[in-house]
Amino acid sequence: MSDETNTRAKSEACAIIIFGASGDLASRKLLPALFRLLAENALNERSYILGVARTPYDDESFRQRVNDVLAANRAPTGGLLKRCFYQTVSYEDAGTFKALATRVEELDRTHGVADKRVLYFATPPQLVMAIIGRLRDSGLCVERPGGWVRAVLEKPFGSNLASARQMHEELNGTFEESQIYRIDHYLGKETVQNLLVFRFANAICEPIWNRTYVDHVQISVAETDGIGHRAGYFEQTGLLRDMVQNHLLQLLCLTAMEPPSTMQDCSMRDEKVKVLAAVKSLRPEECSCCVVRGQYTAGEISGKEVPGYRGESGVAVDSVAETFVALRLELDNWRWQGVPFYLRAGKRLPRHTSDIVIQFRSVPASVLRPLLAEQLSPNVLRFRLQPNEGIELRFEAKAPGPRLHVKSAALRFDYADEFGGEPPEAYARLLLDVMLGDAALFLPQMWIEHAWRLLEPVIEHWKGNADGLSSYPAGSWGPESAEMLLAREGRAWATL
């Protein structure tokens, strides 16, 4: 079996209702993804899209916008365009939500969609609960016999453990946990799923995927971008909440988890929860030695001068929001006891790249004398999640010649060379999963709570300790203290 799409069902006919349909996420990601699903014959021909927002479009002008968006994103157009509709609402006016419910009923009837609907919340997070309240009152959240209602939520899922729990309680008043799809688009990336296929479809992996063979693991998500127009959001959030609490911890889980009994739904979700439950909690006194937080100052990226974070528009001149985080975690379980997992994420770093690096232990002794064991580089397995998606295994090889010269060489798998073209868009896969009712790649509340519980000591420690913020020039790989985090254990970050 090599082509997974062959085994996937087509979605049932359903309504895809997008709140915030006039916004950036809907335009750049969701609408192109839905049209791609149709082009790939994965979207039921009777499904329809209903865009909802305050901007006063009508069906025709919304279709024109969708058409423009598809062209801008080089997405296929097709018959779905005439099944795109739009409803203007006001979040203050319950009457507009009654009108929305009437519209959905009417569209369901004309398209033969039997009370099956995806409610996608692509609005700023502070609006979501208010919209859900309106939807509950209008009856649109109620599951009818034979139908289903699935709510898709974007991060952030709270800003700490207490707010995540409160959000969950409020959601629970309207939806069952099984109806809630908390999305982390990282998990829909083809290369992230390839990590799972690599681990669980290749028998050679399992025997070496443990503390006996692995020295340490590095997970890096580097961005060249600054904060763009997101100062308001980022000032409140910072990088720990924006990237580490979700994407990086998810990557940690996929790397470290036990084989699930199937790749579907609960089994995989449970295994990921178990990983977070096994991560050793950071004691307050460990937060200064095991966690690095940084903020970029002015510097140069790709030959272009860029301002420091505090010089960005909308940022306070004395802001302590972190734009870089590195941390060292350990897992308290049989497989990974004693193996450090180093995580780092940062903005205004030299390259835009996401990588997982598994560094194996050195050979126990050298038989290649006079070369010493320490002179041989350990094997490194690298998953390049983006860009230049692929996998690389570094190993030692004899350099040609009469003398014994050992050089590092690499076996490379390049996604584009092997399979051609760009990997499919993460949102297409995830939207299809929602329509199929497959929640394996979505985040359960339990996972969210574990993630917050893990980071809460860091958040608390930082609150009382603004001095711990290190600076780094834009275009560098972060503060020196991030290098020290590994250097003091005789290790170094892999070159990205």
Ligand SMILES: NC(=O)c1ccc[n+]([C@@H]2O[C@H](COP(=O)([O-])OP(=O)(O)OC[C@H]3O[C@@H](n4cnc5c(N)ncnc54)[C@H](OP(=O)(O)O)[C@@H]3O)[C@@H](O)[C@H]2O)c1
């Ligand atoms: N953009 C991305 O690439 C991206 C990626 C990952 C996750 N996300 C998440 O997806 C969600 C939506 O992001 P987005 O970038 O699409 O947001 P956005 O463009 O700022 O907002 C989406 C829509 O919400 C409405 N809106 C914005 N501010 C509002 C306000 N104060 N009151 C009422 N309505 C308001 C606007 O529609 P109307 O004015 O027409 O009502 C806007 O078109 C966020 O939670 C974000 O974190 C976005």
